[in-house]
Amino acid sequence: MPVKDIDVKGRYQGTGTGEVPFVIPSLREWHGQEGYYTLNKATAIIVSDKDKDARQVAELLQDDIRKMFGLQLIVKTGTPKKGDIFIAASGAEELGEEGYALHIDDVFTIKAKHYKGKVFATRTLLQLLDRDRTALRIPKGDSRDYPTYEVRGFVIDVARKFFTIDFLNDYVEILSYYKLSDFHIHLTDNGFHKFFNFDWDSTYAAFRLENERYPNLTSKDGHYTKAEFINLQKKALRYGVTIIPEIDVPAHSLAISHAIPEVGSKKFGMDHLDLDNPKTYEVVKNIFDEYTQGAQPVFIGEEVHVGTDEYDKKEAEPFRKFTDFVFKTVQDNGKKVRAWGSLTHAQGKTPVRVKDVTLNMWYNGYADPLEMKKLGYAQISTPDGYLYIVPAAGYYYDYLNTDYLYNNWSPRNIGKVTFEKGDPILRGGSFAVWNDVVGNGVSQKDVHNRVFPGIQVLAEKMWTAEDQHLSLYTFNQKRQDVREAPGLNLRGYYKTALPLFGYFDFESQSNNKVNNEWKKAEGTHVDYVAGVTGKGLHFNSETSVLKMPIDEIGEQYTVSFWIKPEKELKGNLFVSKNATISANEQGLGFDRDGYHYDFDCKLPVDEWSFVTVIADGVGTQFYCNGELVKDMKPFDVVKPYKDKNDKEVKFKKIQTLVFPLAEIKLKHAVLDELKIYNKKLSAQEIRSEYWMVKGNGK
Secondary structure, three states, X not given: OOOOOOOOOOOOOOOEOOOOOOOOOOOOEEEEEEEEEEOOOOOEEEEOOOOHHHHHHHHHHHHHHHHHXXXXXXXXXXXXXXXXXXXXXXXXXXXXXXXXXXXXXXXXXXXXXXXXXXXXXXXXXXXXXXXXXXXXXXXXXXXXXXOOOOEEEEEEEOOOXXXXXXXXXXXXXXXXXXXXXXXXXXXXXXXXXXXXXXXXXXXXXXXXXXXXXXXXXXXXXXXEXXXXXXXXXXXXXXXXXXXXXXXXXXXXXXXXXXXXXXXXXXXXXXEEEOOOOHHHHHHHHHHHHHHHOOOOOXXXXXXXXXXXXXXXXXXXXXXXXXXXXXXXXXXXXXXXXXXXXOOOOOOOOOOXXXXXXXXXXXXXXXXXXXXXXXXXXXXXXXXXXXXEEOOOOOOOEOXXXXXXXXXXXXXXXXXXXXXXXXXXXXXXXXXXXXXXXXXXXXXXXHHHHHHHHHHHHHHHHHHHOOOOOOOHHHHHHHHOOOOOEOOEOOOOOXXXXXXXXXXXXXXXXXXXXXXXXXXXXXXXXXXXXXXXXXXXXXXXXXXXXXXXXXXXXXXXXXXXXXXXXXXXXXXXXXXXXXXXXXXXXXEEEEEEOOEEEEOOOOOOOXXXXXXXXXXXXOOEEEXXXXXXXXXXXXXXXXXXXXXXXXXXXXXXXXXXXXXXXXXXXXXXXXXXXXXXXXXXXXXXXXXXXXXXXXXXXX
């Protein structure tokens, strides 16, 4: 139940000296003192030798400080000295499972009764240090911090758009950094059959988890092994985050009927399971049992989400019977249930169990919050009209209206219903990204760019509720400086004083600047020859590689370079974990997330060409020798058939790129004047860059 009516007796009135330090979510209580705590290379993280939780948290913190600040601190027992971090073995029970207290003096002291509180205290410590990255100073003071709601969640649809296990692992760290408690992973779903010629057999469907009972159920184009998913959940627990796995039945279930056709509904469509068929019950029970039974189940947490949304209401009584059955199946295996609220939509007489069931309240027409409260269901505020992202679909939100949410929303607002503060029926809130339109070009990076502003704002709203200390303007300004998580920058975002973020003139391997700092690029099978100006870097073999000090750049950027191929370019040219710039017989292009895009340009051999790529998060532009070759904006994919109302069937496809820079793998070519801008250059600026080198001055 939500944390409410906490009476934390304190020593102080008011916030004391100086401003309240900025973190996301905001500190609930702060009293400042004169002076600063300072972290240094001699700092130790001190724990009690009897507190296993504290040591585990200390080791997590140790690794994060190394990633963020390059300091290798030691973890040890003993008496803390000036500059140390002390994770105490005890804390106040009144602060709850996730609450903690800080005493910041010459020693940074953390007190938390429970493991999660200790973890979240370290997230605050890291954000405070990051406010002063050079001096690593934190204002002295005392704080007590605790959430208003226990559930502060994010839902990701990995079924209709696959996300790698690495991405999910990264997201655990991001959610933890912002003290979001729940990571709800929607593992099964299908596309809209109108985009597949209204043919259920060819409509895309995915079940993203290894399944031994029904091997054909598991998606071939991307899935998680049981071991991977177990490890993901264990990692999440270390970071104070709970994974909520969802297998959605009896609608959104085309993946099941693809694997076992006899359980698909002929009446309502094969994405619905046939609730009159006993085989359906057998199959669904087998699936959930495989993941929830036994002493060491695949779903290791105490709650499992079973879907139960958007089934045709003509079958209300069979739907209610099935819903109760799947609730019982999961509960018989010792789990509590989460489900999408649907019982207003499916009104009837068949009883559906209430105990240990929590409903995601997504649309009041499907489940009225006040009706569900009367029935006794615990609820999570997930209103679609505020909190649903559907990338590039043209409905719901492409990006959440975070300004409105900051000023006006809290979890007690579900549609037009507003619960009283502290209502015990409301466990918290959650927002969601749904990848409804299969094949629309949306990448993992595109989804992250849409989700991340929501993480920052909704972490604030779900922790502090309506207790914001800052104006919207101030919060928006300050949140730009809060990183994603230690060692992570999935957006490829860099805040710089100058637009020229990276410059590699290749006069030598160390004569390069990234964010106004000298950085070395490490080359193998490269040498220096005449460049377009001065020297250029010669990739002199089939195995030449230049390892760059920056992995990628995203959001708004311009990347330009001069290149002189000695042979026709082939294969991968610029490479990162997430994308490649490549060349084939047709010319240059890029690949990411299983999509290939052509730039429609083939570079000549033994001639210098000036290549420029520009992106703005919406599309990509490719220039060659100062002229625009291809403007890759979102475009309509129009199907060669119409719907039953004789209307076009179409969707938008996007062509975005986070530019890969981790490795440059040219073969027999010379590279020169590589520039990376943290902004979009104009067409005139690109032409000027070109003619500046060509010497015409035009």
